[in-house]
Amino acid sequence: MAEISVVLPQHLQTLARVPSREVSIAVEGVVTVRAILDGIEARFPQLRGTIRDHGTNKRRPFVRFFACEEDWSHASPDDPLPAAVAEGREAFLVVGAMAGG
Amino acid sequence: MSAVRVLVGTRKGAFILSSDGARRSWEVSGPHFAGWEIYHLKGSPVDPDRIYVSQGSGWFGQQMQRSDDGGRTFNPIGNAFQYDGVPGTHQTFDGTPHPWEFKRVWHLEPSLSDPDTVYAGVQDAAMFRTTDGGASWHELSGLRTHGSGYRWQPGAGGLCLHTILLHPSNPGRIVIAISAAGAFRSDDGGTTWKAINKGLVSDGIPDPDAEVGHCVHHIASHRSRPDVLFMQKHWHVMRSDNGGDVWTKVSGNLPTDFGFAIDVHAHEPETIYVVPIKSDSEHFPLDGKLRVYRSRTGGHEWEPLAKGLPEKDCYVNVLRDAMAVDTLDACGIYFGTTGGQVYASPDGGDSWSAIVRDLPPVLSVEVQTLP
Numbered sequence: 001m002a003e004i005s006v007v008l009p010q011h012l013q014t015l016a017r018v019p020s021r022e023v024s025i026a027v028e029g030v031v032t033v034r035a036i037l038d039g040i041e042a043r044f045p046q047l048r049g050t051i052r053d054h055g056t057n058k059r060r061p062f063v064r065f066f067a068c069e070e071d072w073s074h075a076s077p078d079d080p081l082p083a084a085v086a087e088g089r090e091a092f093l094v095v096g097a098m099a100g101g
Numbered sequence: 102m103s104a105v106r107v108l109v110g111t112r113k114g115a116f117i118l119s120s121d122g123a124r125r126s127w128e129v130s131g132p133h134f135a136g137w138e139i140y141h142l143k144g145s146p147v148d149p150d151r152i153y154v155s156q157g158s159g160w161f162g163q164q165m166q167r168s169d170d171g172g173r174t175f176n177p178i179g180n181a182f183q184y185d186g187v188p189g190t191h192q193t194f195d196g197t198p199h200p201w202e203f204k205r206v207w208h209l210e211p212s213l214s215d216p217d218t219v220y221a222g223v224q225d226a227a228m229f230r231t232t233d234g235g236a237s238w239h240e241l242s243g244l245r246t247h248g249s250g251y252r253w254q255p256g257a258g259g260l261c262l263h264t265i266l267l268h269p270s271n272p273g274r275i276v277i278a279i280s281a282a283g284a285f286r287s288d289d290g291g292t293t294w295k296a297i298n299k300g301l302v303s304d305g306i307p308d309p310d311a312e313v314g315h316c317v318h319h320i321a322s323h324r325s326r327p328d329v330l331f332m333q334k335h336w337h338v339m340r341s342d343n344g345g346d347v348w349t350k351v352s353g354n355l356p357t358d359f360g361f362a363i364d365v366h367a368h369e370p371e372t373i374y375v376v377p378i379k380s381d382s383e384h385f386p387l388d389g390k391l392r393v394y395r396s397r398t399g400g401h402e403w404e405p406l407a408k409g410l411p412e413k414d415c416y417v418n419v420l421r422d423a424m425a426v427d428t429l430d431a432c433g434i435y436f437g438t439t440g441g442q443v444y445a446s447p448d449g450g451d452s453w454s455a456i457v458r459d460l461p462p463v464l465s466v467e468v469q470t471l472p
Contacts, residue, residue, distance in 0.1 A: 050161040054183060
């Protein structure tokens with residue numbers, strides 16, 4: 001079991017009711033985007049549907065994923081993330097795109 | 102002493118405005134859910150402390166919240182709105198088919214008898230219901246699969262189900278409206294539906310008897326005569342005396358019969374209110390003068406109500422769900438504007454004042470009259 005550091009956007013921090021944007025998510029097995037999102041939704045059920053759609057699990061258009069300064073938004077959700085994320089040395093970033101008013 | 106709670110949904114959060122029965126001084130609470138679009142919030146008529154909220158964001162989608170203490174605290178509830186089966190297609194603006202896609206909840210209508218039951222009108226147009234206080238939502242798919250569904254087209258705001266009227270004495274009867282499909286009625290609690298648009302005439306629809314395609318903006322009724330319906334259509338104010346079977350135009354002497362909001366006095370079932378808006382594209386009051394128009398005759402004859410409202414340089418809009426009434430002896434009328442003002446009249450519309458002036462654009466206004 002790995003403890004992954006995840007940084008949430010401010011609105012999701014509020015919705016999750018946590019004191020910091022950075023949260024720890026437990027992931028079992030290979031650390032992938034899908035595994036992290038599963039872990040986020042397991043710990044914070046109220047975030048279901050906010051990062052990826054109900055049912056299809058498709059990433060919402062204005063949400064992006066970053067790891068080790070790389071954009072993972074368009075990668076396969078089942079690709080293994082860098083070791084630095086899997087080992088908890090770097091955070092996995094969930095970012096709300098800068099758009100709109 | 103009685104009290105009033107005004108529930109205001111805005112582009113950037115929810116606000117709760119509270120007053121005693123005198124309605125002279127108001128306390129403003131909020132923003133709740135700051136930064137989120139609050140399309141609608143509404144309290145249960147059975148348990149006024151139970152308030153349901155539609156909270157949304159272009160980034161993070163649809164959230165739902167519920168308060169069990171009159172809006173002091175809220176907790177997230179279920180936010181999964183899955184269409185039944187393979188949703189099929191409706192039409193886009195250009196007439197080409199487009200798959201049904203859930204976007205947001207426009208309107209929440211709590212049951213008249215059960216605080217755990219709520220109806221939700223959504224975009225793309227469909228009706229959902231919860232019977233467990235919002236934990237789960239299930240589509241009443243007989244509406245969307247009504248034979249005309251594949252021909253429904255969106256209005257400028259999207260293909261939205263924005264109006265839900267529950268019949269107080271006939272639990273099976275539900276009237277809803279969709280922009281720009283029209284009005285529909287169920288007489289079996291939402292299982293099956295029929296279009297109720299006879300008598301509606303809309304520019305751009307060559308067939309005056311078209312079953313669907315009418316841009317209904319809002320419908321209101323009085324609880325003592327729930328089969329008398331008043332409609333603000335894109336153009337024309339209409340009424341039906343038979344639950345929507347036939348509509349007749351009652352625009353009468355209105356300076357323009359375009360508008361969005363319409364409501365009925367709490368104690369006078371033939372007294373109705375609209376806010377005429379200049380259109381087709383301006384969507385602000387005529388001549389910069391914000392005026393509510395009142396008919397005491399169920400339509401046809403209208404009088405302007407201007408006392409306390411801006412007499413010049415006012416270019417706001419009043420959206421379809423942004424007018425409501427209280428049920429105090431001297432009926433209070435309330436409406437919110439896209440300029441962030443919420444106006445109240447404690448005397449049935451004779452005089453007005455702003456409860457609050459500088460909120461984000463107001464999307465919806467609901468009123469709870471409390472003991």
